Amino acid sequence: xxxxxxxxxxxxxxxxxxxxxxxxDYVKRGGYSALxxxxxxxxxxxxxxxxxxxxxxxxxxxxxxxxxxxxxxMPRSFPGDKxxxxxxxxxxxxxxxDRDILRYNxxxxxxxxxIAAYAxxxxxGYNYIHGEVWExxxxxxxxxxxxxxxxxxxxxxxxxxxxxDLFAHHGYGAYICGEETALLESIEGKKGxxxxxxPFPASFGLYGKxxxxxxxxxxxxxxxxxxxxxxxxxxxxxxxxxxxxLFSISGHVNRPGNYEIPLGTPFATLLEMAGGMRGGRxxxxxxxxxxxxxxxxxxxMMECTMDYDSISKAGSMLGSGAVIVMDETTCMVKALERLSxxxxxxxxxxxxxxxxxxxxxxxxxxxxxxxxxxxDDLDLLSSVTTNIMGRTICALGDAASMPVQSFIKHFHxxxxxxxxxKKCLVPVDVQRAGSGFFTATV
Amino acid sequence: xxxxxxxxxxxxxxxKYPADQKQSAVMAALAIxxxxxxWLSSEAIECVANYLGMAPVAAYEVATFYNMYDLKPVGxxxxxxxxxxxxxxxxxxxxxxxLKSKLGIGYNETTPDGLITLKEGECMGACGxxxxxxxxxxxxxxxxxxxxxxxxxxxxx
Numbered sequence: 344x345x346x347x348x349x350x351x352x353x354x355x356x357x358x359x360x361x362x363x364x365x366x367x368d369y370v371k372r373g374g375y376s377a378l379x380x381x382x383x384x385x386x387x388x389x390x391x392x393x394x395x396x397x398x399x400x401x402x403x404x405x406x407x408x409x410x411x412x413x414x415x416x417m418p419r420s421f422p423g424d425k426x427x428x429x430x431x432x433x434x435x436x437x438x439x440x441d442r443d444i445l446r447y448n449x450x451x452x453x454x455x456x457x458i459a460a461y462a463x464x465x466x467x468g469y470n471y472i473h474g475e476v477w478e479x480x481x482x483x484x485x486x487x488x489x490x491x492x493x494x495x496x497x498x499x500x501x502x503x504x505x506x507x508d509l510f511a512h513h514g515y516g517a518y519i520c521g522e523e524t525a526l527l528e529s530i531e532g533k534k535g536x537x538x539x540x541x542p543f544p545a546s547f548g549l550y551g552k553x554x555x556x557x558x559x560x561x562x563x564x565x566x567x568x569x570x571x572x573x574x575x576x577x578x579x580x581x582x583x584x585x586x587x588x589l590f591s592i593s594g595h596v597n598r599p600g601n602y603e604i605p606l607g608t609p610f611a612t613l614l615e616m617a618g619g620m621r622g623g624r625x626x627x628x629x630x631x632x633x634x635x636x637x638x639x640x641x642x643x644m645m646e647c648t649m650d651y652d653s654i655s656k657a658g659s660m661l662g663s664g665a666v667i668v669m670d671e672t673t674c675m676v677k678a679l680e681r682l683s684x685x686x687x688x689x690x691x692x693x694x695x696x697x698x699x700x701x702x703x704x705x706x707x708x709x710x711x712x713x714x715x716x717x718x719d720d721l722d723l724l725s726s727v728t729t730n731i732m733g734r735t736i737c738a739l740g741d742a743a744s745m746p747v748q749s750f751i752k753h754f755h756x757x758x759x760x761x762x763x764x765k766k767c768l769v770p771v772d773v774q775r776a777g778s779g780f781f782t783a784t785v
Numbered sequence: 786x787x788x789x790x791x792x793x794x795x796x797x798x799x800x801k802y803p804a805d806q807k808q809s810a811v812m813a814a815l816a817i818x819x820x821x822x823x824w825l826s827s828e829a830i831e832c833v834a835n836y837l838g839m840a841p842v843a844a845y846e847v848a849t850f851y852n853m854y855d856l857k858p859v860g861x862x863x864x865x866x867x868x869x870x871x872x873x874x875x876x877x878x879x880x881x882x883x884l885k886s887k888l889g890i891g892y893n894e895t896t897p898d899g900l901i902t903l904k905e906g907e908c909m910g911a912c913g914x915x916x917x918x919x920x921x922x923x924x925x926x927x928x929x930x931x932x933x934x935x936x937x938x939x940x941x942x
Contacts, residue, residue, distance in 0.1 A: 437912050473910050475910060478924075530809055550806060599875065665871075668874075678870055685907060779875065780880060781879065
């Protein structure tokens with residue numbers, strides 16, 4: 344059981360049992376009724392887009408862009424091929440919600456994509472699935488077969504005259520493909536290097552055709568929005584932050600996992616749902632929206648509610664809803680060193696500031712961590728980040744820079760101690776105890 | 786030089802894309818070739834490229850860009866351990882160290898009997914299950930504490 348807890352859930356409601364993911368179970372809990380109603384009542388494309396706009400559903404992949412607005416950018420009445428693409432390339436450290444949506448509720452994604460395709464006049468879609476989750480890819484393929492056999496995908500859906508077919512594309516290990524234009528390049532069978540924008544995918548997307556890309560959870564929310572009505576969905580969250588959202592909690596908590604809660608729920612409630620801090624230790628800091636979002640110190644985090652606006656006010660981003668919890672056993676230099684290595688490893692190499700800059704960031708943080716830091720290293724790091732940010736095609740350079748800036752800003756003394764004393768403020772054996780690895784079997 | 790079974794699998798992938806976009810199947814085709822051969826030699830990459838009607842260098846670009854393709858021979862089992870921050874907080878780095886000492890090898894090395902290659906992986910999208918590792922790109926193993934790692938190693942023969 345992977346959805347560990349919920350308050351007023353939609354996506355994760357009634358997912359108990361081994362067959363919850365199957366079409367028959369999905370239909371039993373009301374699945375495909377939104378698509379059926381739209382097709383049978385011959386609803387207009389404008390009606391569907393308007394409901395999504397009213398719901399104030401904001402992109403669940405990280406950027407938080409209003410989904411209805413994004414859909415309205417598509418030239419839906421123009422003839423010719425158009426595509427809808429689902430971004431399930433979930434590789435942002437800390438994020439593991441889409442994996443569970445595809446594992447336990449894959450038909451909600453299929454139905455959501457079919458509704459999106461109808462609203463935007465697309466006849467074909469792809470779901471790009473993260474390389475490391477092979478079992479999830481296989482399951483999604485099986486769910487697609489079920490949907491095709493039942494007439495929810497293919498030609499002339501439910502005798503409405505509307506055609507839509509959907510296919511799964513399996514990634515093979517590249518974080519950058521989570522960036523939407525890199526993802527399109529990857530589907531086209533190329534290196535996943537982001538495209539310069541404009542043109543945006545709505546005018547020049549997959550194979551050069553108009554394309555809309557949304558996150559898995561975004562698509563999965565669509566049937567619920569159509570069934571409830573946009574306004575009711577909005578009210579399930581809070582103003583400007585419609586609906587419920589899945590949060591992936593990892594790190595130093597007793598019960599890491601996925602939790603579905605209304606946007607606007609206090610962080611303290613979420614932490615409590617996750618079983619509280621491991622070993623009863625103190626919260627030190629939290630990365631609230633995936634590894635690219637700025638770190639927030641404990642006191643400020645405890646004041647936050649889990650929604651786009653509150654987290655933004657605390658100087659960070661809700662991002663993908665990946666909450667990485669760190670307790671007092673965490674060495675912030677070591678934590679940052681690992682993140683910096685990740686961005687260095689995953690930079691696609693296209694833009695010089697990112698390709699060279701991420702290498703500099705990692706090497707300098709690494710030398711601080713290994714006791715070879717120099718007095719001016721923190722200034723050097725700051726200078727490298729400002730020379731990366733805003734100077735690259737995609738956001739990976741910014742994503743690499745924001746952790747560096749925020750870790751140093753909030754934990755300056757710890758970095759300075761490291762440089763001066765050539766060792767960690769948090770003793771190594773305390774750090775090891777924090778992971779719980781060697782005590783797990785005792 | 787791929788088996789007809791592999792080619793049939795590749796055909797199934799090609800069918801997912803518009804008729805004039807066969808290149809879209811290259812990622813899947815390379816994965817299928819790797820599964821058959823154990824790793825991707827230049828010959829295997831060229832074979833995939835020819836089958837899809839694309840330039841070999843374009844297929845080679847793809848093979849070198851994505852982390853899960855092996856361009857050098859690996860052991861019978863490739864074990865990738867996630868050591869990224871969320872996993873590290875719950876023992877990912879310790880699990881890597883434990884594996885190194887059990888196997889007597891470092892990252893990117895193979896045991897002398899050719900059985901296991903150890904890799905340090907990047908985020909696998911399963912941070913709640915930390916420590917996590919993947920065997921041969923396909924099988925994800927969750928909550929890998931010392932006891933579970935011992936069991937896995939006993940199983941990989």
